[in-house]
Amino acid sequence: MKKIIALGGSNSKKSINKTLAVHAAKQITNSEIVIVDLNDFNLPLYGIDTETENGIPEAATKLNDLINTADGLVVSLAEHNGSYSAAFKNTFDWLSRIDQKVWKNKPMLLMATSPGGRGGATVLETAKTSFPHLGGNIVADFSLPAFHDNFSEEGLINPELNTTLKEKIEALQKAI
Ligand SMILES: Cc1cc2nc3c(=O)[nH]c(=O)nc-3n(C[C@H](O)[C@H](O)[C@H](O)COP(=O)(O)O)c2cc1C
Numbered sequence: 001m002k003k004i005i006a007l008g009g010s011n012s013k014k015s016i017n018k019t020l021a022v023h024a025a026k027q028i029t030n031s032e033i034v035i036v037d038l039n040d041f042n043l044p045l046y047g048i049d050t051e052t053e054n055g056i057p058e059a060a061t062k063l064n065d066l067i068n069t070a071d072g073l074v075v076s077l078a079e080h081n082g083s084y085s086a087a088f089k090n091t092f093d094w095l096s097r098i099d100q101k102v103w104k105n106k107p108m109l110l111m112a113t114s115p116g117g118r119g120g121a122t123v124l125e126t127a128k129t130s131f132p133h134l135g136g137n138i139v140a141d142f143s144l145p146a147f148h149d150n151f152s153e154e155g156l157i158n159p160e161l162n163t164t165l166k167e168k169i170e171a172l173q174k175a176i
Contacts (some may be wrong), residue, residue: 001030001031001032002028002030002031002032002071002072002176003031003032003034003069003070003071003072004025004028004031004032004033004034004070004071004072004073004074004176005025005033005034005036005066005067005070005072005073005074006018006021006022006024006025006033006034006035006036006074007021007035007036007038007073007074007075007076008020008021008036008037008038008076008078009038009075009076009077009078009084009085009087009088009112009123010038010077010078010085010087010088011038011039011085011087012078013039015078016078016113016114016115016147016148016151017076017077017078017111017112017113017120018035018037018076019151020076020111020113020144020147020151021035021074021075021076021111022035022074023151023153024074024076024109024111024142024165024168024169025074027166027169028072028074028169028172028173028176029173031071031072031176034066034070036063036066038087038088038091041059041060041062041063041091042059043057043059043060043090043091043094044057045090046090046093046094046097051097056094056097056098057094060091060094060095060097060098061098063091063095064095064098064099067095067102067103067104067106068104070106071106071107071176072106072107072108072109072172072175072176073103073106073107073108073109074108074109074111074172075108075109075110075111075127076110076111076112076113077110077111077112077120077123077124077127078112078114078120078123079112079114079120079122079123079124080123082122082123083122083123083126084123084126084127096134099135100134100135101134101135102131102134102135102136103131103134103135103136103137104135105135105136105137106137107137107139107172107175107176108131108136108137108138108139108172109138109139109140109141109142109168109169109171109172110124110127110128110131110136110138110140110141110142111124111141111142111143111144111168112124112127112143112144113143113144113145113147113151114145114147115146115147115148116145116146117145117146118143118145119143119144119145119146119147120143121143121145124141124143128141137175139171139172139174139175140167140168140169140171140172141168142164142165142168144156144161144165
């Protein structure tokens with residue numbers, strides 16, 4: 001049994017990225033899914049003074065330990081003004097203070113989605129450039145445009161997108 005972490009890069013309770021990450025992770029066979037909701041890792045705003053005065057928050061250590069136990073990662077990033085959501089970036093910054101290899105070379109399916117036509121393509125490109133320097137082992141990436149028009153639990157409504165996503169999931173399956 002493989003352990004897959006599904007993480008939405010958002011603190012929205014109704015995060016479409018968390019929904020997409022869980023949807024993809026569920027299709028990995030012989031696996032258990034651990035859903036990471038950033039709201040469950042309550043972290044103060046990162047600042048060097050806060051770190052110096054109070055050290056690393058326990059929630060950050062917990063998440064770091066959890067990533068260590070995973071066989072594979074499904075991460076879907078929310079895009080805020082062309083970049084990471086503040087909640088994700090803050091979590092990421094804390095994690096990088098524990099271990100610069102945040103993603104620990106675990107095979108990752110990296111995705112982004114948004115209600116708009118670009119599907120978070122900008123944040124996805126940023127992460128594709130940055131994550132490999134931070135222990136990211138991106139085996140496949142996928143952007144889902146117009147989430148509300150294209151997403152269905154039974155499979156993406158657009159057949160081409162559905163086939164593409166399945167191929168990306170297969171790439172992760174092979175890598176774990
Ligand atoms: C502050 C803010 C900035 C946003 N900027 C973008 C953007 O640059 N590109 C985009 O496609 N969507 C943008 N959106 C819309 C988000 O894609 C949308 O809120 C989406 O639901 C976020 O993903 P989540 O549901 O996983 O949090 C923005 C939303 C907010 C609140």
